[in-house]
Amino acid sequence: SRGDAAKGKVIAEQVCAACHGADGNSVASANPSLAGQHAQYLESQLKAFKSGQRNDPIMMGMSAALSDADMKNVAEYFSTQKLKARQASDKTLLPAGQKLYKAGNPVTRIPACMACHGPAGKGFPAQYPALGSQHAAYIVKQLNDFKAGTMRKNSVMADVAMRMSDADMKAVAEYISGL
Ligand code: HEM
Numbered sequence: 001s002r003g004d005a006a007k008g009k010v011i012a013e014q015v016c017a018a019c020h021g022a023d024g025n026s027v028a029s030a031n032p033s034l035a036g037q038h039a040q041y042l043e044s045q046l047k048a049f050k051s052g053q054r055n056d057p058i059m060m061g062m063s064a065a066l067s068d069a070d071m072k073n074v075a076e077y078f079s080t081q082k083l084k085a086r087q088a089s090d091k092t093l094l095p096a097g098q099k100l101y102k103a104g105n106p107v108t109r110i111p112a113c114m115a116c117h118g119p120a121g122k123g124f125p126a127q128y129p130a131l132g133s134q135h136a137a138y139i140v141k142q143l144n145d146f147k148a149g150t151m152r153k154n155s156v157m158a159d160v161a162m163r164m165s166d167a168d169m170k171a172v173a174e175y176i177s178g179l
C-alpha cells in the first residue's frame with residue numbers, strides 16, 4: 001500500500017526540511033537529496049536507521065521518532081517531489097566515471113553500475129535506488145561505508161565497493177551527480 005503524501009508533507013516540512021530541503025532537494029553535500037527517490041527504498045532506509053542496521057547518529061535519532069505509518073507517508077511525499085538536475089562540479093573526471101558507470105572494469109572486476117541503477121541513474125522501484133543528481137560527496141561516503149561494512153551493511157554493494165579505489169569512487173560519483 002502507498003503512504004499518504006499530504007500527511008508526509010507535514011513531517012517533511014517540520015522535521016526533515018532543515019537538512020533535506022522541504023521539497024527533498026538538499027543543499028549541503030553531506031545530506032542526500034530525497035526528491036524523486038523510490039518510496040520503498042526511502043522507507044527501507046528509515047527502518048534500517050531505526051533498527052540501527054544502517055548506522056548514522058543523526059538519522060538514527062530522526063527515525064526513532066517515526067512510526068511505521070509516518071515512514072510510509074514521508075517516503076511517499078519525498079518520492080513524489082521533483083529532483084532538480086545538477087551539473088558535475090569536476091568535469092575532468094567524467095570520462096573515467098562514465099566508463100565505470102556504464103561498463104564497469106573487467107580487470108578489477110567492478111560490475112557496471114548501470115545494470116542495477118539504470119542507464120539514466122533512475123534505479124528500479126522496489127529494488128534499486130536512483131542515484132542521478134545526488135551530491136558527489138554523499139555518493140563517495142556511501143561507497144566507503146559499504147566498503148568498510150560498519151556504517152552500512154549490504155552484501156551486493158559491499159562486493160562492488162570493495163573492488164573500487166578512491167579514484168574510482170570519486171570519478172563515478174562525479175558522473176552520477178551530473179546524471
Ligand atoms: C539520510 C530521511 C531528517 C541528515 C537520510 C536518508 C533518508 C532520510 C531516507 C537516506 C537516503 C538515501 O539512502 O539515499 C529523513 C527524513 C527526515 C530526515 C524522513 C525527517 C523525518 C534529517 C535531518 C538531518 C538529516 C533533520 C540533519 C540534522 C541526514 C544525513 C543523511 C541522511 C546526514 C546521510 C547519512 C549517511 O551518510 O548515511 N535521511 N531525514 N536528516 N539524513 Fe535524513
Ligand code: HEM
Nearest residue numbers: 111112113115116127128129139142143154156157160172
Ligand atoms: C545502493 C552506487 C553498482 C545494487 C547504492 C548506493 C550507491 C551505489 C551510492 C547508495 C544510494 C543512496 O544512499 O541513496 C553504485 C555504484 C555502482 C553500483 C557507483 C557501480 C560501480 C551496483 C550493482 C548493483 C547494485 C551492479 C546490483 C547488482 C544496489 C543496491 C543498493 C545500492 C541493492 C541499495 C542498498 C541498500 O539497501 O542499502 N549503490 N552501485 N549497485 N546499489 Fe549500487
